[in-house]
Amino acid sequence: MASDKVIHVSDSEFDSTVIGNALPCLVDFWAPWCGPCKAIGPAIDELAGEFEGKVVIAKMNVDDNPATPGKFGIRAIPTLILFKGGEVVDQITGAVGKTQLQELIKKAI
Template identity: 55%
Template sequence: MAGDVITLTDGNFDNEVLQSSEPVLVDFWAVWCGPCRAIAPAVEEVAKEFKGKARVGKLNVDENQMVAGRYGIRSIPTLLVFKGGQVVDQVIGAVPKSKLVDALNKAV
C-alpha cells in the first residue's frame, strides 16, 4: 500500500478517522474483491493529491468486522467520506477516480 494511505483497523479507526481534524476518505475493501483491487490505484492517487487537505485510509472488512458492521457495509468496495466524525458522502463500487475526487472536494 502507498505510504500516503493509512491502514485502518477496528483498533485505530476512531482515533484516525472520527477524531481527525481533516476529512477522511475510507476505502472498505477485501483481498478477494476484484473491484477493490481495480479501484486501489485511484485511491492511492487521491491520497497523494489531497495530502495536507484530507486523509485516505483503507479498512479490510474481513479483518475488521466491527467497524464495517457499525457502518452497515454490505457491498465492497464502499468508500465513505468522514468529516467531523460523521459520514458526509458515500461512493459504492469501482468508480472512476473523478468520483472520489468530487466526493472529497465537497468535504474539504
C-alpha cells in the same frame, strides 16, 4: 505500487484515526479477494498524494476488521465513506472512477 500516503486502519484504531481526525477522511472498505476493490486501488493511491495534507485517505480490510463495517451497515465492497468532523458526509459503493472520487472528496474540503 501502493502509496505510503494511504493509511491502513483497524477496528481498534478507527475512532482515533478517522472519527477524531481534524481533517476529512475518506475510508475505503475493501478485501484482498475483491476484484473491484483492486481496480480502484491505483486511483485511491493517486488521490492520497493529490490531497495530502487536506484529506486523510484510509483503507480498512473488512475481513480482518468486521466491527466497523458492521457499524456503518456496509454490505458490499468496495464502499468508500467520506467523514468530516466525525460524521458521514457521503458514501459510494462499487468501483468508480478517479474523477467521481475527486468530486466526493471535494465535498469535504
